[in-house]
Amino acid sequence: MLDIAGQLDRWCAQGREFAVATVVAVGGSAPRGPGAALAVDSDGVAVGSVSGGCVEAAVYDLCVRALQDGDPVLERFGYSDDDAFAVGLTCGGVIDVLVTPLGADAPGREVFVTALSAAARGETTAVARVARGPAGLLGAALHVRADGSYEGGLDGHPELDRAALRETRAMLAAGRTGTFTLSESGSHCGNEVTVLVETRVRPPRMIVFGAVDFAAALVRSGKLLGYHLTVCDARPVFATRTRFPEADDVVAEWPHRYLGRTATDERTVLCVLTHDAKFDIPLLEKALRMPVAFIGAMGSRRTHEERDRRLREAGLTDRELARLRSPIGLDLGARTPEETAVSIAAEIVAVRQGGTGAPLTGSATPIHHDRDALTNA
Structure with missing residues (x-):
């Protein structure tokens, strides 16, 4: 989502309602990695991309539906699906996409507004969102700044928020976008909650x-x-x-x-x-x-x-x-x-x-080197 922060920040300033679809995890040969995003506003205008064209139409429809329903949704697309050719992901990869509606009255909208504004200004910032877990937690967000201060929360137990904040700060310090898994109690075991962290840091x-x-x-x-x-x-x-x-x-x-x-x-x-x-x-x-x-x-x-x-x-x-x-x-x-x-x-x-520099023609090496393995649904 932060990769299109400039456009989304302008939408927020204009008071526009929109839904944003973000790649949570990838497996196999997928065109884009975690954090890639496609957003659709209430007028049907779209910005960004989650797959370089493969599943854009299907994800667009998910955004429109989520904006109407007001509910976040997590969807998986992959070559093994019955409708693989229908949605177009025929490269053999699998992607998980989290769709978050941000209507005018959406819970936590202000967290996203603040984070998008910071990213659009080029500030070091991170957004953590529940990408998989109990329905009541899905899409809940936390915004963390470069100095470690934060706003929002994952709407869980205080232990969960503290653990998520600790992990998000570490990922922001490393400039890394990806996921981590915790239990609802904040530990790394028990009923699992998967959190997607997107970071925006100054260019290397x-x-x-x-x-x-x-x-x-x-x-x-x-x-x-x-x-x-x-x-x-x-x-x-x-x-x-x-x-x-x-x-x-x-x-x-x-x-x-x-x-x-x-x-x-x-x-x-x-x-x-x-x-x-x-x-x-x-x-x-x-x-x-x-x-x-x-x-x-x-x-x-x-x-x-x-x-x-x-x-x-x-x-x-x-x-x-x-x-x-x-x-x-x-x-x-x-x-x-x-x-x-x-x-x-x-x-x-x-x-x-981590590439080899060898020609891909005739090679058995992966085209896309996965840094974050796709988690099981």
Whole structure:
């Protein structure tokens, strides 16, 4: 739902009634993951998508019906259903969809209004909803902010709310969307309640070191992947806004010094495109000891061997050096800066999602790597 927060926030401001269908869990080959949403207002206007087109019509009808009835509903779609071809989910996957009506007088509407407004403003926020459990709990929501404060509740026992709040805060801190299961008493056993948590956090950072033509192309690819892009180079004549208009930040500073003072986290991607030892070695010596998601460096295999030797002399261990993706990128036969940027972006996605980078043709590997297994109905 938070992936279409901007549009839904405008609907809320206009006082429009709508129902939102959200993917709770997926199994097998499903086009979109948990959190993907389709919303339909009282005039029949639809925004968003839950399946890339596969089951949109059936989910649209569920939204219309839920808005009329005023009751949340959980529905499963899958290839094994008798009407699989009718609804269009013929890719072999299974998705669970929670439909929540948000009419003018819907219980808990204000929780959603506040959460959608926060997400639309780009604030770090999370919404937890009961996706499976007793009928009286289905759709009950909790909104959690970055500072840990919250509003709403799951309308259960206080223990359930406390446990849900604890789990939701943890998922928000990790920037993760998915589900967890508790009992009505708040423990992880007993009568089960499945809670869907959707998070909206600030975009992860990609820092590109080296203000070269390859960096300009990589900035465009990185923006497409949703990263906040910074270009850093020690040479002010190259590190200019004119050369990198699509970057969020352009910094003229020695790379290792900038890395030492800027904010990074476990989602940060570092791409070193300078392939110049006086820049690379002090930068990588620092980077390979930091808890970031991806560290890659450009250069030939000979450059990599020389870089590896220098880093070992600087005291880096085998374990630290194993984190370095060098030469950076997948083997696509890339020549131009744009092709090289695609190669680098592809490797970043593969590392982030646990992909192999191998062609799907003739492969038995899953097309969609499931992070949250589909729970049993």
